[in-house]
Amino acid sequence: MVDVTARSPIDWSTTAAANRRRRRYAANRRLQAYGIAAISVAIGLLAILIISLVATGYSAFVKTEITVDFPISSELVDADDPASGNYRVVVRSGLEELFPDVPQSDARALGQMLTNNAQFMVRDAVVADPSVIGGTLTLTVPASDPIDQLNKGLVARDTPEDQRRVSNQQIEWFDELEAEGRVSTPFNWGLFFNADSRFPELAGLAGAIVGSFYALLVCFLVSFPIGIAAAIYLEEFAPKNRWTDLIEVNINNLAAVPSIVFGLLGLAVFLNFLGMPRSAPLVGGLVLALMTLPTIIIVTRASLKAIPPSIREAALGVGASKHQMILHHVLPLAIPGILTGTIIGLAQALGETAPLLLIGMNAFITSPPGGILDASTALPTQIFIWADSPERGFVALTSAGILVLLGFLIIMNSIAIFLRQRLERTW
Template sequence: MTEIAEPMQTAAPVSFHTGEAATRRLKARYAAERRFRIYGILAILFACVMLFILLFTLLKEGTSAFFQTEVKLAITMDAGTIDPRGTGNPAQWDRGAFQDLVSDALYKEFPEVTARLERRDLRGLVSPVAGVWVGRLLDKDPSLVGQTIEMWLPASDGINQIVKGSIDRSLPESQRRIGDRQLGWFDALDERGDVRMAFNTTFFTSSDSNYPELAGLFGAAVGTLLTMLVTLAISLPIGVAAAVYLEEFAPKNRLTDLIEVNINNLAAVPSIVFGLLGLAVFLNFFGMPRSAPLVGGLVLGLLVLPTIIIASRAALKAVPPSIREAALGMGASRLQTVLHHVLPLAMPGIMTGTIIGMAHAVGETAPLLMIGMNAFVTSAPTSLLDSSSVLPVQIFIWADKPERGFVELTSAAILVLLTFLIMMNGAAIWLRKKFERRW
């Protein structure tokens, strides 16, 4: 009797997706995913911290610029000083004498101050251009000549910084711009109630000045507006027309491929290159005026043109082909299809790209410096050919000045520019949300 051998039991094959090795791989993959999430969170936190530091610094330095220390003085509008010729014509007044009226008012407040050097220090309590405010008041009402009027006039930059705490008055006198004697006179005025902190309307109503208490953003804001109007008038129609042709009508060949590559490359070209282009073409070749909003708008128009073309093409591509096919099937021509159906549906995306491009342009400085828009302009431009500055260039100019008052003006101007940029980007987001179509 033969014994029947029992069949040998073989172990089941281990799958690649099972077993200890697969478990280790799965754990390693989950660990890598957790690390990636942590890295992402850390990156976001780092960006938020840097943004907080930036905003905190700007707010700390810039909010004080929205306020100005003022001193109340009784100004005697002496007719003999203002109008020595006795013509009675405001156009022939001695404008330089307005500051003398301010000095005389200070002398009356402190009659005991008679020495020449002491009077010079006494005049240092108020702005050396405080007479401008006297002139503005008389220009509004010439009948005030001959009367004594109490006026609130801006204090000097040194006094202003002392009041705001930017300069420590407990420092030794040699380390302060304001001497102990001047501080004593100022404290006397303060005890009389002749000192106040008021909103700095000059910051929004005046143009550039060598004196921080007289400097403002109005001229640069008007120049920015005119420059952006030229930029929009140049870039929007040309950019949209180029995008429509390339996307809807141009044949697909090497030439159009080369054009598309160059448009994409132009979007990454440093902005100063466009400034050099404007300097060579618009100023040197065509002889256009330097520092004019027209030239600045042309340069910035070339700068944002690639961005608008790329954004417009992306918006046109997002329109479903069924829209085109339906219009063509109803007998519309290709031009009618684009103008009456495709372009209106793509317009929200086009406008969003345009606003983002304009927001990019409004913050540019380098190309405008190349065409001379860093000129010292003390009045707002009245035409596209007048000399002008723009907000980012004005910030650049103020940041280079040594006076402590311009430090806070620089930060305040940055806050205004950031507010304007946030509004433009917010408008772009609102347009996208309001007119967005989901296909």
């Protein structure tokens, strides 16, 4: 046996010991520097992303409107049937009264100052108030996309006329309207309350927001109870053998499967085999539920494992059955972690695009869906549609849509953090 007390004490004052200490301290400082550098790079890249989105998309949160006095002649609009009036001529007459000296050859360019749907807005206003027939209707309507871009400074006035969509004459007309106080730039509430449109000045996210809500609702109603039930069985009841090990491995693998694979599965099973309606939030929600289910199972099992064994033993010791022990004691204590993981999983599902594209949730839908069986889009697919559109106004709308999507993701993650801190218990 070696007598450890016989060893000579270490002399920490030697040069070699001092060098070793310096190397250790230097290694610690390097490791800290690497961590700070990694965090700085991540924050810097995130800042660049946010700044670029804000710089590109801020203009979509305001819109250009022009106030015009439209003469509602009884010759053009019948008081008995105001919906069938010749409102195209009404709009043209209103513009011609603002610029009476415009030659007929420039009438088309003058009409392009307002959105193409101006005639329908005038029609709806007259139908709502037929008393204006025979008089004048003062209405503020959105400007066309080129004029909107001009007002926001996105069209350079010094650019040669043949290289921009706004002519010199239209710029002069716009300046006259602005001098008369007929041009306004209010907040673009239509971005949130309008559905999609082929005209950037009228397009909005209402249909996509409602479609995403329905899809996430279906996803939650399917994946949440099934995921919790599967996790409880695997953690509390399933025997530990090679079959359950195989199931656990496959669940972990499913959590890492690319989302487009789930889209192909939904296309083959839900659409082609079961014949469910294409582009419906029901199908989108089921596909997202397949994606979210492995995450919920893994999170629920981790939450159940975190409950101290003494809770189970105490419940069983006072005579509770196993299912009473799980439902009355273990599961309530695991709920904070389960809810946190579920909300994070739903937030991830909200941003998925590929599976929804494969099941057709990228159709051109001009009204919000009335239910889970109606054709719809979703926020990520709506952003994809706008990104593929040639009009310049959709560039800002694409960035604005991304900002709105990021806002919803931040809200959902904030709710998860709040629930975790509010409901979490320590032992």
